[in-house]
Amino acid sequence: MTLGEKIKLARMQKKISQQELGDIAETHQKNISKYEKDLVTPSALVLKKIADALDVTTDYLLGNEVDSAIKDTALLKQFKEVDSMPDDEKNALMKVISAYIRDFRTKAAYEV
Structure with a gap:
């Protein structure tokens, strides 16, 4: 699963819109859309804000955790x-x- 797919999946599980995630992560909704489509990679700072907003770790988003790892x-x-x-x-x-x-x-x- 790609970074963008993981962001989208976590966002949908959290039941928040791209706009809401963008507001929390202090970036534009269009950037969230680009991240989810894997057109652009977020900076480390934005990635951390996205992970915090989605209650997941940056390691999970980057694919560095095994599936059984704790994401909460x-x-x-x-x-x-x-x-x-x-x-x-x-x-x-x-x-x-x-x-x-x-x-x-x-x-x-x-x-x-």
Whole structure:
């Protein structure tokens, strides 16, 4: 997937227009259109603003992350904090997360 395709996909998932993204990223809507069509590559500064506006990382947009990487920047920041915790604290948190995921999957299975 190209940079432009990723910008467009993330923008559509966020349900914002090119104009809205342009306003947030402090660039013109026409530039957003050109980025999405891969006619022009945004500067590093604009790319960072676009990534922030779309709640993705610049690495994701540039194709430097694997598909399974965390794209939710708020969640990624929290996991980075967890990574710096002592092992016993991390293990306790992992048990809570595992229990929540198990409960979520169970609930989803019964909703089908």
